[in-house]
Amino acid sequence: MKNRIPRPLCGDRALISAADDLAYEWDMARKAAALLARAHAADNQDLVNLFLEAFLLHARNIRDFLAWSNNPNDVIASDFVGRPVRVRMPLLRSRKVRARLNKRIAHLSYSRSRLGRHWNVGVLVAEIDTAMDAFLRRLAQVRPKLVKRLGGAA
Numbered sequence: 001m002k003n004r005i006p007r008p009l010c011g012d013r014a015l016i017s018a019a020d021d022l023a024y025e026w027d028m029a030r031k032a033a034a035l036l037a038r039a040h041a042a043d044n045q046d047l048v049n050l051f052l053e054a055f056l057l058h059a060r061n062i063r064d065f066l067a068w069s070n071n072p073n074d075v076i077a078s079d080f081v082g083r084p085v086r087v088r089m090p091l092l093r094s095r096k097v098r099a100r101l102n103k104r105i106a107h108l109s110y111s112r113s114r115l116g117r118h119w120n121v122g123v124l125v126a127e128i129d130t131a132m133d134a135f136l137r138r139l140a141q142v143r144p145k146l147v148k149r150l151g152g153a154a
Contacts, residue, residue: 005070010079018075019149022065026132026151029058033125055121056105062128063092063101066135080146081138087131091123 010018032055039047066087069076077085091097100115132150140147 004068007076007079008072015080015143015146016149018079019146021075022062023150025058025061025065026128029055029062029128030125032058033121036121052119052121053105055124056101056119059092059124059128060101060105062132063089063098066131067093077135081135081142085135085138087134089127089131091120091127 032051036048036051036055039051065075066077066085066089068078068084092101103109103112104115136147136150139150
């Protein structure tokens with residue numbers, strides 16, 4: 001486990017702005033997954049590739065938001081609720097998927113071509129939605145006004 005450096009407190013304006021960015025990430029992950037399904041149905045490989053990459057980018061951002069970071073510039077869930085948020089994301093946080101996701105999305109590497117190309121997007125979307133719902137339940141206890149900004153009911 002990394003040494004956890006205390007995070008600076010964020011003001012309301014910073015958290016509102018970050019909540020809007022998080023809402024965007026979650027919305028785009030869902031939309032990209034839906035458009036990916038349509039592209040598969042239409043057998044349009046170019047669109048499949050575009051929507052898959054978009055989905056994976058937003059999924060990675062949400063995964064990282066729900067984790068810990070010692071970088072004070074990273075927006076993470078604990079900034080909103082004052083402590084780490086414990087959510088289950090067994091697939092997105094698995095060592096294998098984490099490595100694939102990081103190399104396929106963020107790095108042009110020699111090992112990239114050997115990485116699996118198939119992603120179970122339906123399972124990943126469900127995992128993201130479940131984790132975000134758990135975060136929203138915790139957020140509703142400490143900052144209920146921000147829940148609506150994220151697409152939840154307060």
